[in-house]
Structure formats: structure tokens, C-alpha cells
Amino acid sequence: MTTPHTPRARHTRRAFLGAAGGAAALTTLAAAGCSAGSTSGTPEPGTDAAGSPRRGGRLRATFAGGGASETLDPHRTNLFVEAARAKALFDKLADFGSDMSPQPRLAESWEPSTDATRWTVRLREAVFTDGTPLTAADVLHSYRRITDPEGAFRARASLESIDLDASRAVDDRTVEFVLKHPYAEFPNALAAFGAYIVKDGAEDFTEPVGTGPFRFVSFTPGSSMVAARHDAYWDGAPYLDEIEFLVANEETARINALLGGQVEYAHELTPTTARTHEGGGQVTVVRLPRSAMQAFVMKTDRAPFDDPRVREAFFLIADRQQLVDSALAGAGEIGNDLFGKGYQYYADSIPQRTRDLDRARALLREAGAENLTVRLDTSEVAAGFxxxxxxxxxxxAEAGVTVEVVMGNKDTYWSDILDSGQLCCYRSGSMPIESHISQRLLTDSTTNASKWQREDFDALYEQAQATLDEAARTDLYARMQRTLHAEGGFLVWGFADWIIATANNVGGVDREAPANSLGWARFDKVWLA
Incomplete structure (x- = not known):
């Protein structure tokens, strides 16, 4: 199967924002009831101390939350906790594997026309938690709801390549999507963040009905949601009887709740917390690799970074391992000035760039940029910035460059650095490489922070989207990445781990799934020993 995105269908799958507040988090968790079970013994990396899968029990998972504004509308998910709850109750036509390639979910198959402008999607035999079957009408309603300009739904941009007026239900289990232009990566759109399938006509989600692995039981915004096993789930009924999502905005509250037996799963921990408890026997720390790109962005349309020699010099100034060790506390790996390490289409044949101060100084002399002073915008908006x-x-400074670090407002940082400044700190959550290019590196990209604008680069992207042969498309992506590695505006110095922790009686946690991928928060495959 071939795999969504066009220059006008921009993903915004930046890492979700954890809300502040929640002073009563520990009290809320303490009231959750029942103990976590045994926490003795620590598993070897990549193994489960919990042994073989077994059925039964309620798993309690704690996430940062958003207070009274939290929603169960899957098309409005924004926070990690909302995304995890949506995954428990609903499903998408496709979702991203650990390499960010689209994997079929409610879509049993997809098939493009020869010109990649029509895609036929065959649905699985699946049922909603009220027993009604999934149909093509449900899919078309869901996508039309998402693309309603009055709705401001997050996945709207990802589905803009579809002409939904021309798209149709061929029969109850077959949808023909008509696209506005060739799009070889269309299955990426099916997997887009927030592109969940809901029942035909559904608008009220106070008691949601979905096709997901769990059925809704109760919800208190900013506090708790409980869901029970969906026995007729198309991918096999979950091991757990119930899953409860609890909110604790402070990291200390989440790890203390886990240590105190009030929860079995704690999301979003710092490297310092992980080091403190890793190997101590009380909990199991899980590091999800390559979950967040870490970078500096150079504005290629203005001095001094409009000169490619200055950009190359900055690539050569960076000591990437020192940045990973210092800014990420070692919880990650070095980058090579390209997004998507380990993902589908990543050009891993390009040699790893290393620090070379002599060459950096020579390039700056050639560019007439000796004794250069540059402003670097940063903020506390993200850990490690x-x-x-x-x-x-x-x-x-070792290369004779003065970098003036300027602190920005964390509430407006992302909008502030989009168009202004010279150099800024940047990060991105996981997404397909095609989406990164489409969203950030085309002339008309809406979040083009590096101001990279090249007609030849745009043409290569358009050619890739009209190329159904995967090998040929891979070669086109490699050509784009070689250009970016040589003279692009992203100095990608590292990739951060995403860190969670569980009680030692929890089994089945995917240890290779980046945040935002199919295996992340996959509670239907988790069990309690």
C-alpha cells in the first residue's frame, strides 16, 4: 500500500501543550482508590516484569491536564491526556507506526488511481460501542465535520487535499476520496492527528460512542475519565477491564502518585526524575526514543544567514553531544541537521556532521562575517531551550562568534519566532518527514520558520507527490534532504526521548513508539500482573 499531505495541507502536530495549575492533584489521585499491586523487582530494558498477558483489573494513568476546558470531542483534542483518551474511545482510518509510516486501522486497505488523485479506501468490519456497524457514511460525516471552517478543528489542514463534495460512499464499506491534486502520501492524511471517525451525525460528545478499544463510563473535566473494555473491538478486546485517566499537572505529583501506589502509569517525566528512579526497583522507567526533534532555526532570508557559508559555519560550530548532554541531560541522541531520524524516508546515508571550528572560521572569513554577533531567541516554553x-x-564563542541570548515570552514564543529574529530555539514532535517538509519548508508553508524558499525544492516535493513508486519517491526525498543538509536553515542538534514510568506489574508498554505514534498510550495492549 502506498501512503497525506500537500503544500496546502499543513500538519500542526507540534508537541501538545501541558497546562499549568492543578494544586489539588495529589488529593485527586489519593481519592482514586485501590492499590497499584506489587512493585517489586525491576525488569531488564526491553522486557516486561509483568510476564505473560492476563485479563482483568483497572489501570490508572496520570497525565498533565487542561482543567475545565478539557473535552472528549476527538476532533478537538490538543493535550496529551485528550489524545490518550481519544485513542481509548475512538479510532482513525490509519495511524503512524514507530517510523512514522501510516499503518491501516479502520481502513482495511487503500488504493490510488494511476495519477494519485483518487483513492479507494475499504473499511474493516468494525462496530461502535453501541453495537452499530462502521460505515462509509460515518467516515464522510467525520471528515466533513473536521473540515468545516466554522469548527476550527486541528486536523482540518491535513484533510484539505480532499474534495469532499466529490468524494462518495461506493457502498457501506467503501469510500472513494477525490483529491484536489496528486497526492502520493494521502494515507498520511488518514492518520493525521485528530482525524478520528465518529458516528454519522454525531456532534454531542458528553457520552461519546466510538469504535475504539474502550467504551465510555464517566468523565469529569480536569480530573478523571473512566472507560471499560469494548468486547467487540475489531483489533481484539483489551486485557484491562477498565482504564482510568487521572490529571496531575505537576510532574512531582505524577511520580509521587506512582511511587505511592495511587496510579500505575505516569506520563511525561523529566530526565532528572528518570535518573533518580531508574534501576531503583520501585518503578519501571520507559524511554520512547526520538520523540522530539531539537534544533536551532536560522532565518535564511536575512543577514547573516542569507549567506549559505554562514549557515554551514553554524552547522560546524555545534558540539551536538555536549548539547544533548547538557540541554537534554543525556536523554536523547545527536542529530544531523535533518528532521525525522529513524523515520520512513530519512536519509541515513548522509554522513554524520561533526564539529570543525577551523572550517567554520574559514567560512566566516570568506563570507566577511568575522567577529559576527547574532541574536538567539529562546524561552522557557520548552524544557532545555x-x-x-x-x-x-x-x-x-570558540569560533569568534558572539551569540546574544534573548529570553522570550513563553505564552507567545511560537508566534513571535515564526517571522522575527535571526536565530531561535525550536523543537518538533514526531510526524512524517513529508509533513515536516510540507508544513515548514515550502515557499507557501504556513509555519516556515527558517524562511526556506526555493522553487527547485518546491518542484521536487510536487514531483514526489505525483510519484506512486515508493523507491522513486524515496530517492526524491533523499535529494531534498541532501540539499537541506548542505544549506538548509534547520540546525538539528538532537532528538529527545519521551519518558514515562509504570508500576512494575504493568506489562505490554511499547518501548519503541515515539509520542504521537500508534504504540504510544496504547492501553488496549497493556495488562496488569
């Missing part, structure tokens, strides 16, 4: 900026300023 300020540390990364400080470390890079010290590294640049």
Missing part, C-alpha cells in the same frame, strides 16, 4: 541556547553561545 534556555540550557541549549546558553551552551551554544559558549560553543560559538
Amino acid at each position: 534556555v540550557e541549549a541556547a546558553t551552551v551554544f553561545a559558549e560553543q560559538a
Whole structure:
């Protein structure tokens, strides 16, 4: 199967924002009831101390939340906790595997026309939690709801390649999607964040009905949601009897609840917390690799970074391992100035760039940029940003470059750095490489922070989307990445782990799934020993 995205269908799968607040988090968790079970013994990396799968029990998982504004409308999910709850109650036509390639879910198969402008999607035999079967009408209603301009739904941009007026139900289990232009990566759209399938006509989600592995039981925004096993789930009934999502906005509250036996799963922990408890025997720490790209972005349309020699010099100034060790506390791996390490289409044949201060100084002399002073915008909007900026300023000084670190407002940072400044700290959650290119690197991309604008690059992307042969398309992506590696505006210095922890009696947690992928928060495959 071939795999969504066009220059006008921009993903915004940036890492979700954890809301502040929640002073009563520990009290809420303490009231959750029943103990976590045994926490003795620590598994070897990549193994389950919980042994073989077994059925039964309620797993309690704690996430940062958003207070009274939280929703169970799957098309409005924004926070990690909302995404995890949506995954428990609903499903999409496809979802992203650990390499960010689209994997069939409610779609049993997809088939393009020869020109990649029509895609025929065959649905699985699946049922909603009220017993009604999934149909093509449900899919078309869901996508039309998402693309309603009055709805402001997050997945709307990802589905804009579809002409939904021309698309139709061929029969109850077959949908023909008509696209506005060739799109070889269309299955990426089916897997887009928030593109969940709901019942035909559904608008009220106070008691949601979905095709997911769990059925709704109760919900208190900003506090708790309980769901029970959906025995007729198309992918096999979950091992758990119930899953409860609990909110604790402070990381200390989440790890203390886990240590105290009030929950069995704690989401989003810092490297410091992970080091403190890893190997201690009380909990199991799980690191989800390559979950977040870490970078500096150079504005290629203005001085000094409109000169490719200056950009190359900055690539060579960076000591990537020191940045990973300092800004990420070692919880990650170095980057090579390209997005998507380990993902489908990643050009891993390009040699790893290493630090070379002599060559950096020579390039700056050639560019007439000796004794250069550059502003670096950073903020506390993301963990490690300020540390990364400080470390890079010290590294640049060794090449004779003065980097002035400027602290920005964390509430407006992402909009502030989109068009202004010269150099800024940046990160991205996991998404397909095609989506990164479409969203950030085309002339008309809506979040083009590096101001990379090349007609030849745009043409290669368009050619890739009209190319159904995967090998030929892979070669086109490699050509684009070689250009970006040589003279692009993203100095990608690292990829951060996403860290969670569980009680030692929890089995089945996917240890290879980046955040936002199919295996992340996959509670239908988890069990309690």
C-alpha cells in the first residue's frame, strides 16, 4: 500500500501543550482508590516484569491536564491526556507506526488511481460501542465535520487535499476520496492527528460512542475519565477491564502518585526524575526514543544567514553531544541537521556532521562575517531551550562568534519566532518527514520558520507527490534532504526521548513508539500482573 499531505495541507502536530495549575492533584489521585499491586523487582530494558498477558483489573494513568476546558470531542483534542483518551474511545482510518509510516486501522486497505488523485479506501468490519456497524457514511460525516471552517478543528489542514463534495460512499464499506491534486502520501492524511471517525451525525460528545478499544463510563473535566473494555473491538478486546485517566499537572505529583501506589502509569517525566528512579526497583522507567526533534532555526532570508557559508559555519560550530548532554541531560541522541531520524524516508546515508571550528572560521572569513554577533531567541516554553541556547553561545564563542541570548515570552514564543529574529530555539514532535517538509519548508508553508524558499525544492516535493513508486519517491526525498543538509536553515542538534514510568506489574508498554505514534498510550495492549 502506498501512503497525506500537500503544500496546502499543513500538519500542526507540534508537541501538545501541558497546562499549568492543578494544586489539588495529589488529593485527586489519593481519592482514586485501590492499590497499584506489587512493585517489586525491576525488569531488564526491553522486557516486561509483568510476564505473560492476563485479563482483568483497572489501570490508572496520570497525565498533565487542561482543567475545565478539557473535552472528549476527538476532533478537538490538543493535550496529551485528550489524545490518550481519544485513542481509548475512538479510532482513525490509519495511524503512524514507530517510523512514522501510516499503518491501516479502520481502513482495511487503500488504493490510488494511476495519477494519485483518487483513492479507494475499504473499511474493516468494525462496530461502535453501541453495537452499530462502521460505515462509509460515518467516515464522510467525520471528515466533513473536521473540515468545516466554522469548527476550527486541528486536523482540518491535513484533510484539505480532499474534495469532499466529490468524494462518495461506493457502498457501506467503501469510500472513494477525490483529491484536489496528486497526492502520493494521502494515507498520511488518514492518520493525521485528530482525524478520528465518529458516528454519522454525531456532534454531542458528553457520552461519546466510538469504535475504539474502550467504551465510555464517566468523565469529569480536569480530573478523571473512566472507560471499560469494548468486547467487540475489531483489533481484539483489551486485557484491562477498565482504564482510568487521572490529571496531575505537576510532574512531582505524577511520580509521587506512582511511587505511592495511587496510579500505575505516569506520563511525561523529566530526565532528572528518570535518573533518580531508574534501576531503583520501585518503578519501571520507559524511554520512547526520538520523540522530539531539537534544533536551532536560522532565518535564511536575512543577514547573516542569507549567506549559505554562514549557515554551514553554524552547522560546524555545534558540539551536538555536549548539547544533548547538557540541554537534554543525556536523554536523547545527536542529530544531523535533518528532521525525522529513524523515520520512513530519512536519509541515513548522509554522513554524520561533526564539529570543525577551523572550517567554520574559514567560512566566516570568506563570507566577511568575522567577529559576527547574532541574536538567539529562546524561552522557557520548552524544557532545555534556555540550557541549549546558553551552551551554544559558549560553543560559538570558540569560533569568534558572539551569540546574544534573548529570553522570550513563553505564552507567545511560537508566534513571535515564526517571522522575527535571526536565530531561535525550536523543537518538533514526531510526524512524517513529508509533513515536516510540507508544513515548514515550502515557499507557501504556513509555519516556515527558517524562511526556506526555493522553487527547485518546491518542484521536487510536487514531483514526489505525483510519484506512486515508493523507491522513486524515496530517492526524491533523499535529494531534498541532501540539499537541506548542505544549506538548509534547520540546525538539528538532537532528538529527545519521551519518558514515562509504570508500576512494575504493568506489562505490554511499547518501548519503541515515539509520542504521537500508534504504540504510544496504547492501553488496549497493556495488562496488569
